[in-house]
Amino acid sequence: MKKGRVTIKDIARELKIAPSTVSRALNDHPAIKKETKDAVKALAEALDYQPNLLALNLLQKKSNTIGVIVPEITGHFFSAIITGIQDVIVNSEYNIMICLSNESYEEELTIVKRLSKIQIDGVLVAPSSETKNFDHFRRLQKSGIPVVVFDRDCPGLEADKVLVDDYFGAFQAVEYLIGTGCKNIAHLGGPLNLSTTEQRLQGYLDALEKNKVPINSDYIVHVPGFSHKDAVKATKKLLELQERPDAIFAYNDKIAISTMHVAKKMGLQIPDEISVIGFDDEPHSSFITPSLSTVWQPVYSMGMLSARILLSHLKNQNVILDFRKEVFKPELVIRASSKEN
Amino acid sequence: MKKGRVTIKDIARELKIAPSTVSRALNDHPAIKKETKDAVKALAEALDYQPNLLALNLLQKKSNTIGVIVPEITGHFFSAIITGIQDVIVNSEYNIMICLSNESYEEELTIVKRLSKIQIDGVLVAPSSETKNFDHFRRLQKSGIPVVVFDRDCPGLEADKVLVDDYFGAFQAVEYLIGTGCKNIAHLGGPLNLSTTEQRLQGYLDALEKNKVPINSDYIVHVPGFSHKDAVKATKKLLELQERPDAIFAYNDKIAISTMHVAKKMGLQIPDEISVIGFDDEPHSSFITPSLSTVWQPVYSMGMLSARILLSHLKNQNVILDFRKEVFKPELVIRASSKEN
DNA sequence: AAAGTCTATGCAAAGGTTTGCATAGTCACG
């Protein structure tokens, strides 16, 4: 019989009224008589009418979709953030499109182009570790698309930002290590160029300095990527030093766990011979042996807040809101991989 | 000056030609003179023309988007599958919309309705653990939307399926435990109603039976949900039994890790007093102590294949392809949480 | 030179919905 889905025109024809009347009836426009409304609604129901959002999108020049760009989702951190974002967005009229940059600037560029083509309404982004230039985000903003940056800062980009006080977290962790009597504290840093890497390094340095612990540049090694291999290699570099460190503050739990793995294989006692503290508090970090001391971040809340900020921009398209910069405080979680204070 | 983005009409006006000519020039239609094409392309470039996909969507009655429905992404399993899916889809013209059902049938229903409203072109789905009725998927199929089910089977639903031979994996794991001399092998099953739960249970049962090990119903406990608490509670039930099991085959690594945690707290030696085998081979499972024996699944490949199957349907809309059922073989990975053979 | 062929382009419709403006009809008031 009828091919394709039921449209407003079908209802109009059936009821011998104009499509515009049907549209208004469906949207409860006050100028429509109650009887007409009822008739239209009844028929729409009967015919299982589904509004064609594609048409609406074209008309409104918006896709009712927001894009989320993250480097990866196989770790816990971004998965949890996304879950937070999702839980907020689900209760709005927006759809959500998750895109993975695989820590690649190129792919991030491609994604942004794509999102811009489909007329995305807003973007939430944690930039890739390769990204140094933020012009692609600026281009989005210029075409009226609000951009909210989370977790990893984009220095120089004016946008809403939801970050963690990485500096504070690192400072606390390192100061704790000093407090337990560690003298030779090393740092396994993250990929260079990441704001989080820099902040955590700075926290490490300042904690040492404040406590008058001399800084040894041999004790600072940056892990180039996020693979187990990278971490193992970097750890070995540290543990094979003439004067072996007695504590390692790692950029994140993943690295910390690899570090512990290597240390154990070398027969070192954790934490007696070497303390380890990570960052992120991944769920399994409390289950490894010894359980990992780490810095907890309110990941889920960060996701929710980022989404809420974006939504508030979308709701107030006309009003120009000031850019917000929200910084969450992380918390040091002491477990068994570090000595007692 | 000009508000909004550049359209094909703007280019046409500028060049004093018809919009249709511009369209054809941009799409390399053979009937357009080279000079015209060049002129159009040059101007399009200069004006930074971005085709409006929204208009195209309306015209083609499709959104060029495929939906992916998963229960959650905080674990490694679905994250890795999604990464595989993404890596395939990225190289097609399709966009990808990831939706989380949070293991809830209700939310899954809402998601399906939503996807159907936005005229999704195809769906990849791992149903929630609550889902027993698959009519919502059938409705999608009826409106011409191909559905590919992955990981968790939907019995009775005719669709493409990409699964793992859970039965085989479980059978192997349990037979291995028997081979190492374990006599009282318990099973911590997953949420009832999941095809994977059933298959793994059946593999467990058959392995016992084949090896003439009596089945003890006290040794089979199902974990209702995926939280740590649920797993701890279920484990305790097993370990407090009069005749304590000397091996536990768990539904997945997450549960297995919780189990080991409880066992260790009770002072049990793993694997001497109790062996543990999980399922999934999560990346951190090799880092816990003792490292976890488990069943590995080719997650990334599953994601890729699922996506490829869906794409092949979309490319051959007219042709009706037979439903495919692909079953991947898992592999037993023996580490330190089980005895040697 | 007429008829036919080919090339390059234009016209207009289609896709489904919303919305400003126009209009037909009703009613009330002077």
Place this chain on the structure above:
DNA sequence: CGTGACTATGCAAACCTTTGCATAGACTTT
């Protein structure tokens, strides 16, 4: 009865692109 106000509805444009058909002009063939 004429005017004004109000109600309920219809018309048509707009959103942007693609595409079947039409056509104008140039060139070829008989």
